Amino acid sequence: MNDGNPIAEVVARMQxxxxxLPEEFAHRRFFLETYRRTTQAVGQAIDQARFEDPDWVEVWDVKFAELYLQAHDGVLVARPWRLAFDAPDQLPALGHVLLGINAHVNYDLPQALLAVISDDDFLEPALMDRRxxxxxxxxxxxxxRVAAEDGELAATGPRSLLDHVLTPLNRIASQRFLxxxxxxVWHNTVELQRARVAGSYEKRLGELEVLSAAKVADLLRPGQVLLRLAVTGFGVTLPPV
Incomplete structure (x- = not known):
């Protein structure tokens, strides 16, 4: 029973x-399982009063998850998600997880934030600082969750000696790109809000989609992805207008 708990309900929808999950989408399991566990962790952090406005965080986290579920269900599949979903099945589990995180954070997260922050809210500095x-x-x-998720991914299949040696560095890189x-994301949220006020939101969101897709495409290049991202960065930045 979820007892009306929005986080628990969205976790149940992920489950x-x-x-x-159809067999042809089996490779999506890696990100979806990771996302389900991290969403549970956010719910536990809310229960532990680790946020200044837990009610707001709860609504925001559910909005965020719903954007992923829409993409997964084929309701609205933007280019970053199309690239992530169409990645080769033989890609390592970590690769699929990184693709999903990248598409979700870079493209979906600013939209989720704007869904729960009004234009009037942006005029209140103290409120925006709390947000x-x-x-x-x-x-x-x-x-x-990084170390625990690394353990979960390790259980999905054998790793090379190089992967074992690089694991501590990968964890450091993961925390850095987070x-x-x-x-x-916060910068891009502010830029999109300005566009929302100016009536050019769809244009700017299209620019974010292009940038986010390009970053996902970069993740699909061969090599040690986490180490490369530690240098080049994980996020994208909307240029000022």
């Missing part, structure tokens, strides 16, 4: 997708 701090607190929750991408 339903996992239970009903930004809660946005940044998510990093702590996700960083705590912080870096979240800072860029």
């Amino acid at each position: 339903q997708r996992l239970d009903e 930004r701090r809660d946005h940044e607190r998510i990093d702590g929750v996700l960083s705590e 912080r870096e991408s979240r800072q860029k």
Whole structure:
């Protein structure tokens, strides 16, 4: 029973997708399972009063998850998600997870934030500071999951000796790109809000879609992805107008 808990309900919807996942979409399981566990972790952090405005974080986190579920269900599949979903089946589990995280954070997260922050809210500096701090607190929750998720991925199949040697560096890189991408997400949210006020939101969202898709395409290049991203960055940045 979810007892009306919105986070628990969206986690149950993710589990339903996992239970009903068609064989041709089996490679989507890696990101979906990771996302289900991290969403549960955010719900636990809300229960532990780790946010200044837990009610707002709860609504925001559900909005965020719904954008992924829409893409997964084929309701609205933007180019970053098309690239992530169409990645080769033989890609390692970590690769599929990174593709999903990248598409979801770079493209979906600014939209989720704008769904729960009104234009009037942007005029209140104290409120926006609280929103930004809660946005940044998510990093702590996700960083705590890095080692556990690495263990979950290790259980999906054998790893090379190089992968074992690089695991500590990969964890450091993961935490670094979480912080870096979240800072860029906040910048992009502000840029999209300005566009919303100016009546050019769809145009700017289209620009974000192009940038996000390009970053997903970069992840599809061969090589040690996490190490490369530690240098080049994980996020994307909308240029000013």
